[in-house]
Amino acid sequence: MEIGFIGLGNMGAPMAQNLSKAGHRVAGFDVAGVTVEGVETVGSAGEAAGGRDAVITMLPNGAILRSVFEEIVRNGKKGAVFIDCSTVDVESARAAHELAEKTGLLSVDAPVSGGIGGAAGGTLTFMAGGSQESFDAASPLFDIMGQKAVHCGGPGAGQAAKICNNMILGISMIGVCEAFALGDKLELDRQKLFDVVSTSSGSCWSVNTYCPAPGVGPSSPADNEYKPGFAAELMLKDLLLSQQAAGAVDAATPLGALASALYQSFVNDGGKGRDFSAMLPHLAEKGHGSG
Ligand code: NAD
Numbered sequence: 001m002e003i004g005f006i007g008l009g010n011m012g013a014p015m016a017q018n019l020s021k022a023g024h025r026v027a028g029f030d031v032a033g034v035t036v037e038g039v040e041t042v043g044s045a046g047e048a049a050g051g052r053d054a055v056i057t058m059l060p061n062g063a064i065l066r067s068v069f070e071e072i073v074r075n076g077k078k079g080a081v082f083i084d085c086s087t088v089d090v091e092s093a094r095a096a097h098e099l100a101e102k103t104g105l106l107s108v109d110a111p112v113s114g115g116i117g118g119a120a121g122g123t124l125t126f127m128a129g130g131s132q133e134s135f136d137a138a139s140p141l142f143d144i145m146g147q148k149a150v151h152c153g154g155p156g157a158g159q160a161a162k163i164c165n166n167m168i169l170g171i172s173m174i175g176v177c178e179a180f181a182l183g184d185k186l187e188l189d190r191q192k193l194f195d196v197v198s199t200s201s202g203s204c205w206s207v208n209t210y211c212p213a214p215g216v217g218p219s220s221p222a223d224n225e226y227k228p229g230f231a232a233e234l235m236l237k238d239l240l241l242s243q244q245a246a247g248a249v250d251a252a253t254p255l256g257a258l259a260s261a262l263y264q265s266f267v268n269d270g271g272k273g274r275d276f277s278a279m280l281p282h283l284a285e286k287g288h289g290s291g
Pocket residue numbers: 006007008009010011012029030031032034045058059060061064068085086087088112113114115116229230231234237
C-alpha cells in the first residue's frame with residue numbers, strides 16, 4: 001500500500017517504520033523535520049496525504065488534528081482510509097470524521113494503548129471508532145502496528161474508550177501509590193504488600209504489571225528511576241480529556257476529577273518528564289492531610 005504518515009514523534013516514528021518494514025511504501029511528514037529510516041520524507045502534510053491508499057495521523061492534540069485534517073482531506077484519494085491514532089478530545093475526533101466523510105473518505109479514530117515500547121514492538125492496542133467499512137479498511141495496518149484492535153462503535157468511540165480506560169488507570173495508580181505510601185508508614189514491607197495485593201481483591205494492572213515500588217513485582221519504570229514509560233504529563237492530558245468529556249455529557253466522575261487535580265499538582269511539582277508511577281515517591285514524602 002501507499003501510506004502517508006503525519007506526525008513522526010515518539011510514537012509515530014516507530015509506527016511508520018514498522019509499516020515500512022512490512023513492505024508498504026510510506027511517505028512521512030512532521031513539522032519538526034523528523035526523518036525516519038525506511039520512510040520517504042515529504043515537504044507537507046498535504047503531500048503526505050495526496051494519492052495514498054491510507055493516511056495515518058499521530059499528533060499532539062485535537063486543535064492540531066483539526067487543522068491538519070482541514071489541509072489533508074482535500075488531497076485524499078477516493079476510497080482512501082484516514083486513520084487518526086492521536087489521543088484527542090471526542091469532539092475533535094468527530095470533527096475530523098466529518099471532514100473526511102464530506103470528501104468521500106473512510107475514516108477511523110484509533111487511539112492506542114501500549115506506549116513507546118508497544119509502538120516500537122508493533123504490539124499496540126487500537127481502540128477504533130467509525131463505520132465497519134472504515135474499520136475493515138484499516139485493520140491490515142492495525143495488524144502490523146499492533147496486536148489487538150477493538151471496533152468500539154461509531155465516530156469518536158475509540159477516543160471515548162481510550163479516555164475511560166485511562167481514567168481508570170490514573171485513579172487506580174493513585175490508589176496503589178497511596179496504599180504503598182500508607183504501608184511504608186505502617187512499617188509494612190513493600191514486597192509483602194505486593195505479595196498480598198497482587199493475589200487479592202486489590203489486584204489490578206497498576207500493581208500486578210506496573211508496580212510503582214522499585215524492586216517489587218515485574219520490571220517497570222520504577223526499576224529504572226521512573227524514566228517513562230508513560231510520562232506523568234501524558235496521564236494528566238488523558239485525565240483532563242476525561243474531564244472535558246464528562247463536562248460535555250454531564251457525567252459524574254468525582255474520582256476522575258480528583259485524579260486530574262492530583263496529577264496536575266504532581267506535574268507542577270517536579271513530576272513532568274517522570275513516569276506516572278512516580279506518584280509513589282511524591283505521595284510517600286507527604287503527610288496526612290497534605291494530599
Ligand atoms: P510527540 O510529541 O513525540 O509527537 C507528536 C509529533 O507531531 C511531533 O514530532 C510534532 O513535531 C508533530 N507535529 C505537531 N504538529 C504537527 C503538524 N501540524 N504536522 C505534522 N506534524 C506535527 O508525541 P507522541 O508521544 O508521539 O504522542 C502522539 C500522540 O499519541 C499523542 O496524542 C499522545 O497523547 C498519544 N499517545 C502517546 C503515548 C506515549 O506513551 N507517548 C501513548 C499513547 C498515546
